Amino acid sequence: MSARVLIVEDEILVAIEIETVLGEMGMEAVGIAADSASALKLASDVDVALVDINLRDGPTGPLIGCELAAKGVTVLFMTANPDQLGEGVQGTLGVLSKPVADFELREALEFAVARHQARHVPAPVRLQVFSNALSASPANASALQWETPFERGGRQAPTGARSSRGAVPQRSV
Numbered sequence: 001m002s003a004r005v006l007i008v009e010d011e012i013l014v015a016i017e018i019e020t021v022l023g024e025m026g027m028e029a030v031g032i033a034a035d036s037a038s039a040l041k042l043a044s045d046v047d048v049a050l051v052d053i054n055l056r057d058g059p060t061g062p063l064i065g066c067e068l069a070a071k072g073v074t075v076l077f078m079t080a081n082p083d084q085l086g087e088g089v090q091g092t093l094g095v096l097s098k099p100v101a102d103f104e105l106r107e108a109l110e111f112a113v114a115r116h117q118a119r120h121v122p123a124p125v126r127l128q129v130f131s132n133a134l135s136a137s138p139a140n141a142s143a144l145q146w147e148t149p150f151e152r153g154g155r156q157a158p159t160g161a162r163s164s165r166g167a168v169p170q171r172s173v
Contacts, residue, residue, distance in 0.1 A: 003027045003113045006042055006073070008051040008064055010034040014098075018050060018078075021105050027113075036060040039068070046073050048112045053079040065092045074116040076108060076127075088130025095128050 005027050009015040015032040022029045030046050033039035035057040043049070049068050053061035062085060065075040069091030077085060077095040085095055093115060096108045107124035114121040115133075123129045 003047045003109075003116070004030050004045060005109070006030045006039065006046045006049040006068075007032045008034075008039045008049060008055065008061065009078075010052065010054075010056045014052075018105065021102055022109070025106060025109060027109065036064050039064045043068055043071060043073065047116050048074045048076065048109070050076055050078050050109075053077060053081055053084050059084065062089045065089045074112050076112045078105075078108075082128065085130075088132050090132055092130060093133045094123070094130050096124075096126060097128075100126075 005022050007015050007018050007022075007029055009018065009032065012032070012034075015034075019029040019032065031038075031042040033042050035055050037057070039049075039051070046068070049065070051061045051065050051068070053059055055061060055064075061077060061079065065077060066089055069075050069089075075089075075092040077089070077092065078098060078100060079085075079095060080098040082095045082097045088094070093112055096104065100108075104124065104126050108127050111121055111123055111127060
């Protein structure tokens, strides 16, 4: 699965771990941005952005998310403070609460890339998909509906869950 992903994260160890997961998935990390200026500078020709809320220049993640979404980037927030996003950020996909296990990050990235490519896949269980993301489909996919965990019966991932590729590494991001 090929995609160009921007990492907007000010904690370098977390950013490097995300970059490692992207590489293992065959995705390209466009760069790591620790603040809004760096994020917007790296934003050209990006498919997906993983955005933290609280960055080096303050709680600028939601503003970055809006600007990137307006440029056609599929934005997924990954933060320890999901409540700061309220009901969501216009044009963005959803939020994944930290800490995040590798398999959860992989599922969320696969969902975000599928969403960017206007493909239908179920949303990962731990991903909170914003209600405005369900109706704000890409221009070429306006008729698609996106399934949320609630619509699947709200099932929860079991402890020590396995992916279709076998055992999941126990690393967390």
